[in-house]
Amino acid sequence: MSETQLSHGQRKIILVGNPNVGKSVLFNSLTGAYTTVSNYPGTSVEVSRGHCDIDGERYEVLDTPGMYALLPITEEERVARTILLEEDPRVVVHVLAARNIERMLPMTLQLIEAGLPVLLVVNILDEAESVGMSIDIPLLQEKLGIPVVGAALGRRRGLAEIRAAIAAFDPLLRARFAYAADLERDIARVAMLLHGDYRLDRRALALLLLQKDEEIHQRVLTVEEERREAIDNVVKDIVFERRVDLHLRISLERKRVCKGLLDGVVSQRQGQGPTLGERLSNWTMNPWTGVPLLLAVLYFGLYQFVGGFGAGTIVDLFEGRLFEEIINPWVVDLGARYLPWNWLYELLVGEYGIFTLGVRYAVAIVLPIVGTFFIAFSVIEDTGYFPRLAMLVDRLFKRIGLNGRAVIPLVLGFGCDTMATIVTRTLETVRERIIATILLALAIPCSAQLGVILGLLSEVPGSLLVWSLTLAVIFLFIGFLSARMVPGEQPMFYMEIPPLRMPQPRNVLVKTLTRMQWYFLEIFPLFILASVMLWAGKMTGALDWLVKAMSPAMLALGLPTEVSAAFIFGFFRRDFGAAGLYDLQSAGLLNPVQLTVAAVTLTLFVPCVAQFLVMFKERGGKVAAGIFVFVTLLAFSVGWGLNRLLLFTGVLS
C-alpha cells in the first residue's frame, strides 16, 4: 500500500465547540503539535491538522474554528460545518466549558441529531467547581446515550480518559431526542421527502432547511431532482405557518430538552461572595479603575518589558557586545582574507551585506524586541484581558468606524503590523477590515520600529512627546475621517467576556513560540532579500540614484539628504529605516527638529514590504494600492507640516 493511500484511509477525529473552551489545548495535547491556543473568540481562523496514535491506531486530528451552532452565521462557522459535512469523521469530539454547560449542550444535541458520532468532553471542570458547580458525569452519559468525559485540560486532567474513550468508541451508538409533537410533525413532513444520500441525518437536514440554510438548500436541490418542487413547497408552507417564531421555537425546544437532561446532573452550591478574580474583573471593566490598569499594563508590559528590557538590555547585549565587538569583526576579517572578489565581499559582509546587515538586524535588533513583545502579548491574551479592553474602548472605536473587537489586531500591530493585518480577518464587516488595515499601515509602529524610535527619541527631551501626540492625532483624525468616507454598515459590538484566568506558562510558551516561528519563517527571508536588493542597488548605482531622486522630498521636510537612505531602507523593512536613523543620529547629523520630523514621517510612511504583500492578499489589489498611495502622500505632507510648525513655534529648537 502506498503512502498516500494510507493517509487517505486514516481515521479522523474532529474537534468542535464554541470558541474559548479549550479545543486547541486538547488538539495540542493529542498531537503534540504547535498551534495557537487562544482566548479570543475567533482567532483560530485556520484549521489545524495533526496526527496522534491511540492503542496502535493512527488518527488524523482536525481542530475546527469555534462554532456556536450547526446553523452557521460567520465564515468560520461555515468552515467548521463544511468540515463536519465533508470529512467523514470516526469521532466528533465536542468540547464544552463545564461552567456554561446549560448553554452549550444544545449544540451537542444538534450534533447527535445530525447523526454524527459524538464524544462529549465537559472541559474546564476546575473553574466550574470554583464557582460551586458540580456535574455528575456518569449520569449525564447515561441520559445522553453517548460517551461523556469530564476534564480540566489546562491542568492535564482527563486526557487519558479522552484517549480511552476514542479508542473504545462505538459508532453504532445512537441517541434520539424528541421535540414537541407539532414541531416533530413538521420536521417529519420535510424529512419524508428527502430520499437522497446525505452524510447528515434527514431530520437534521429538514430542520436546517426550515431555518433557511442556503448551503443545505443548494445541496438538497442538486440531490433531489424530481422532488425539488415538492420539497420547496412544503418548506415554504411550514415556514409561512411558523413565520412568527420558528427560530425561537427551535431554540426553546432545545433548551427544554437540555433542561431535562441536566436535571439532577448539575448542582449548584449557593452563597459565595465574589472571588478575587471576579473583583479584579470588575475593576478592569470600570473606566475609573480600568483606564489606570490599562496604563499600568502598557507601562510595565510594553514600555518596561519590551522597550526597556527587550530593546534596551538584550539588544545592547546582542548588538553592542556580541555582533559589533565579537562576531562582525571576525566575519569581516574572514571575508577580507578569503573572498577575492569585491562583489562577493560586499554581498556577504559589506555595508549592506547579507550577514553584516540582514542577519545582524534580524537576530540582534528585531528578534529580542519582537520576542519580548510576543511574550507580553501572549501573557495578556492568556489572562482573558483583551475582551475587557475591547469593551472599554468600544465607544471610542465606534467613532473611528470600528468596534471594540478591533483592539486585538491594533494592539498586535504594535508587535508586527504584518501579522496584525492578517488578523483583521476576524473583524466582521469589510468596512472594519479596511479601516483597520489603513490605521495599521499608517499610524501603528511595529515593535521593532517602536524599540528603535523610543531609544532614538528618548535622548532628545520633548521629541518623544511631539512624536506620540502627532501619531495619536493622526490616528484619531484618519480613523474619524475614514469612518465617514468608507462605505458600509455600522459595526455592532457583542462579545463574550471569559473569566480572568491565571496565565498558564505552557499556553504562553506555545503561543509565543508559534508566533516567533511564524515571524522567523516569514520575515527572516525578507531580511536577506532586503539586504540583497540593497546590495544590488549599491553595486549598480541604483541606490545612489534613488537617494538622489528622493532628495528634494527630504529638503522639503527640512532634512539632510542622507535621511533618504533611511527611507529607502524603511521601504524594505520598517525597522531598517528606524535603525538607519539611529546610525545618522549617532553620527550627529540630525538636530532635534529634524530627528522628530524624520521619525514621524518614517513611522507614518509606507509599511514594510511584507505588510504590503499581505495587504494585497487580504484586501485585494485596488484597495491595497489605494492605501499605499494615500499613506505615502499623507506621511510626507504631515512631515512637511510638522517641520513648518516646529520651526515656526520654536518648540524643540
Place this chain on the structure above:
Amino acid sequence: MNLSEKAEDILEALWIATEEEGDNSAHLSTLGVGPDDEALRELDRLAYIDIKGERVYLRQEGWGEARMTVRRHRLAERLLMDVLDLKGTTGDERACEFEHLLRLGVDTKLCTLLNHPATCPHGKPIPPGECCEEARRHGETGVVALTELKAGGTGEIAYLSTTDPKKMQKLMSMGVLPGNTLQLSRTYPTFIFKVGHSEFAVDQELAREIFVRKG
C-alpha cells in the same frame, strides 16, 4: 368634539414652545400660520388660546388638550420607529400624519402596547396619560429594554426585537434566550450582563433590542 388637524398641530407647537422651551407664548411665524388662519380662529373660539398682536398664548382651558396632542405625536413616533421600523425623515413625516388617528382611546391602547414609554425616539418626554398613572399605581413593571435597566438589576429575558435574523441567532446561541435570567452589572462604557455563568458585553444599539421583564 374633534379639532382639525391643523389646529392640533398649532396646539402642539404652542405647547412645546411654552412648556419645553420656556417661552410664555409663541410668535405666529413659529407656528407657521397667518393671523386670520381658519384653524387659529377655531382654537380661539374654543377659548384654548389668546391672540395678542402677533403672539399666541396658550390658555388654561387649552392646556390639557395641547398636552394630549404632544403625547399622541410622540407615541406615534415610538410606534413608527420602534415597531414599524420607519426611521429618519420618512418616520417623522408619517408620525405627523399618524398622530391624528390616535384619538378616542386609541392612544391609550397604543401606550399600553408600547408599555407606557417615557420618552420619544428623539429623547423628549412623553406626557403620561391616565393609563400610565394607572400602571404605576398597580406597580406593573412590565417589559423594558435592557437600556432601561439599572446596573445591578436583574430580569427575565422577555424577547429579542432585532430585525436582523443573524444577530438574533447569534444572541440565542450565546444563551440570550427568553426565559433565562439576566443580571446586568454595568451600563457604561458598554452593557455587561451575566446569563447563567457566562458574561457578555454588548453595545447600546444591541442592548436596546433585548427586552427583559424586571425582577
